[in-house]
Amino acid sequence: MSPTRLGPTFFARSVHEVAPDLIGATFMVDGVGGRIVEVEAYHHTDPAAHSFGGQTDRNAVMFGPPGRVYVYRSYGIHWCMNFVCEPKGSASAVLLRAIEPIEGLARMRRRRGLKDERLLCSGPGRVCEALGVTVAHNGARIDRPPFALYARDGTPNVAAGVRIGITKAAELPWRYGEAGSRFLSKPFASR
């Protein structure tokens, strides 16, 4: 049987429902990808969100319909990708931070210039490099080629923690991931 394909309906909910639900889902770009193990939620009322200060040329996609891809340049070097959530105009999104590489390992290694499977996609900039995502994909639909997103099978152990690399609203526990995965950009604090 074929797995459920996720599209705009899945994303037309609160980022805080979508983000944990994405853990364990399978994300593919042109046949290359794997299992999502780490994301972060950015809500439009959140000072750390790009949309917090209102719409600009860069963040315009965040203000559009859910189920689209928002790509931006980070630190002048890397690309980072988000999935737009909630009804159009709410300008909230989920940042894709890490996946467990499953399909297209050879292409990921070539793009990244690395052998270590663990470092291929363990961070937002790394994911984009490994999957070949650039600003050319900004605004694209998640449910149309080259993208494909499939609902998870089973129930992963989802952990939450504080987000990484931000200074505003740094205390909000809006980072979600699969507890214990080897492919996280950083482990979750255990209790």
Next chain:
DNA sequence: TATGAGATCAACT
């Protein structure tokens, strides 16, 4: 293992 600098661009002050 841990810390620090450099790369490089767009938004913002």
Next chain:
DNA sequence: GTTGATCTCATAC
């Protein structure tokens, strides 16, 4: 002119 949703490499313990 400064900062940032980052990553890599170099140098120091």
